[in-house]
Amino acid sequence: MKTNSLSISSNNALGKQMYQLISQLYPICRSITGNGFRETLRILQNYIPLEIREVPTGTEVYDWTVPQEWNINDAYIKNSQGEKIIDFQACNLHVVNYSVPVHQKIGLDELKKHLFSLPDYPDWVPYRTSYYKESWGFCLTHKQYLALQDEEYEVYIDSSLKPGSLTYGEYFIPGETSQEVLISCHSCHPSLCNDNLSGISVAVFLAQQLSQLSLRYSYRFLFIPGTIGSITWLHENEQRVSNIKHGLVLTCVGDAGKFTYKKSRRGNADIDKIVEYVLEESGKDYEIIDFFPYGYDERQYCSPGFNLAVGCFMRSPHGSFPEYHTSADNLDFVRPQYLEDSYQQCLTALQILERDRTYISLNPKCEPRLGKRGLYRAIGGQSEEALNELAILWVLNLADGEHTLLDMAKRSKMAFDAIYKAAQALLATDLLKEL
Template sequence: MMTESNSSKQGEHAAMDQLFDRLFPICRSITGPGLRQTLSILGEYLPLHVFGTPTGTQVFDWEIPKEWHIREAWLKGPDGQKVVDFTNSNLHVLNYSTPVNQKLTMEKLRPHLHTLSHLPSATPYVTSYYKPRWGFCLPYEQYKQLPEEGQYHAYVDSELVDGELNVAHAILPGESEREILISSYVCHPSLANNELSGPITAAFLYQRLAKWKKRRFTYRFVFVPETIGSITYLHRFGLELKKKLYAGLVLTCVGGKRENGETVPLSYKQSRRGDSPIDEIVQHLFHRQVLSGGVRPFTPIHGSDERQYCSPGFNLPVGQMSRFVYGTYAGYHNSLDTKEFMTITALQQTLDELEQVLLALELDGYYVNMRPYGEVKLDRHNLYPDMNSPNLWGRSSNTVVDGRTLLNQVLTVLNYADGTYTLREVAEACGSNVLDLRTVVEVLQEKGLLKGPYFERQELENHVCE
């Protein structure tokens, strides 16, 4: 018999799969109809507010480019047959290609053809956003078969027009105005792990958090074209983020499986600060083996939009979460990046693990013991545990916690709750993890013995001891 939980998970999996199939064929870029169509579809899954910034607008050191519109593109060989056709794959045309309608020899055509000799069956993804070029992309094995003699016909029906660059966000309110940012990009065409894994995971993470009965933080979900989009978003909302942001994650390449079918562990890139709350919590969960993964140091040399959020003028507490990191798998930026490689199962596992990270952030913070003079007499508050406590003070649990461990957790939490230690630090002192202390904290709060969590350190009131 299928449980409600299993049924819900299967329904979520099917919905994610359906969203992927709707988004994958769209020819996205940093501007234009494909970007807006993508945001419109995502807007069916979470309440997006879409913003437009006109062509020519200066955004810090950048300028909003013209919109790219493409209708048709193909290359015909000397025999009149199509060598590549945009209708078969939107990767076949250079992204942001200028229009062309020209007959030319292979010698003249060759500089406009893009291949990957080390991946002969793959069609590469190539862009030219800020320099006018035209071109086609095709598998190297196909390119090697093209005749040297004869006339080729190159045709791209596209235009660059004044328009706008679009970004979008959805705000999920919490008890506090302090925010957690979840950001992903929506500008690559038909790529799975390197494009759709991030926004699909973000959309369904919003749905999960919306079901929480209580949210300490406000959550800001941002969808932008990579680099220029996050810069544009910061131009509009950067000062607000500097004031409100507590932690953030950029999601990129959060799918992927090994050849044996196993999902790749998480890979976390630190924020520029290196010691922000998100850095500390993720490392804590990895160290305590709540999650499987590794940590990479921050670098501005390569990566995704964390480079913009962490630029020195903003220096926001934003890290990046991946699985198969960009540039480390064969399908990066080419047609081998498919749903079969990415897998919806990996995305759902990412959802589960990101939810754990956010739950840990919700719990973490500074707590204050309301009976700080001497040990609390636990039996007076009906808190002295039995030898075995599978039913933590009337709360169901899937694990049996022995009485001594539970007692140690209670005593340690109360002792270190002086407003100067985070719950993560207390958990480390317990030899435990933040999530293991959730029930202890909630019960102590209900008994009036514990207050928090606070975002900043708290000074204990200087009471007179009697």
């Protein structure tokens, strides 16, 4: 039997489960296509009944084309002594993602044209991609780079770039209405934990929880390759897009930083108001930032032709921390308590979204007599101690069809929960109806 009670774990038990999922996904070499992505989705199927979709290479999706599928078995650089000085098996970031196959011997000068390192962070391996231009390359620590001798090297990348398909995962939880909430995570990055195994993991556990509840909205969870994945989904599902009333992109939700919410392009969508309200009420440190057309898949959802009410929920935003897109975004960079805290704020926001409705008073002229309905204290004359009674008065006063419960909570400066409970009490006594 479905219920609306939301059970939250103590001692970060849920956070530890999320972290465990991240740990399991961490070693896999994902890309925007290929078997690493498929393997990732299959693991998620152990948690939620995800459907796995394949869109063939060459499919036209708006201005884009689904690319060839990339797979990789192995890669290394050997020095003239035949020693593997760079080994894909040790860290899949070592290979520029989408590198074409190569096997040749080259000198240091030529090799350097294909190497990427971070002089400011000499122990970290950067993450680089070359999706839309055929090339190959290796990423390495700057220490490794500096240690290179002027000798001949053997470079080897056993990859393939062939017609195949783009893979994504989709989980649809039907609710009372066909109106949808979209939760979208880019899932194409290889061994990078905060960006975005954290988003994937929080989304999986949100989906698990929501599937246990009686829901007003339908929920659509997407685990897609960044950019090309959302473009592909939007193209393939254009007739459904108008059902999406609210949405969140989840990314970078496992680090120790404060919460960051990037508003939808609309800037004043319900989801924007609700997330801001939840973060404000949380008492935690947070920042609300305006939409800008850079970042993750909110760029596509908020393109002017769709302009969906989709914001981006983060802790430290992409690009704001030095570990971003390097090997330092590892299993030490994300922690169970931050994952669980992110999950908790999202769930609270979704709970308000579920409960935030517009009502009309059935007794709009003067206040109704609360006492005869058991909604009022008996002895008059005391001052304002009865807060729930005040919530009832607020709901009655603002139940004019122009205020949502969240509007009432904000205007009254009372907790959403108190307003919600007051509305429930008034519905139960036939003093209110939904618009």
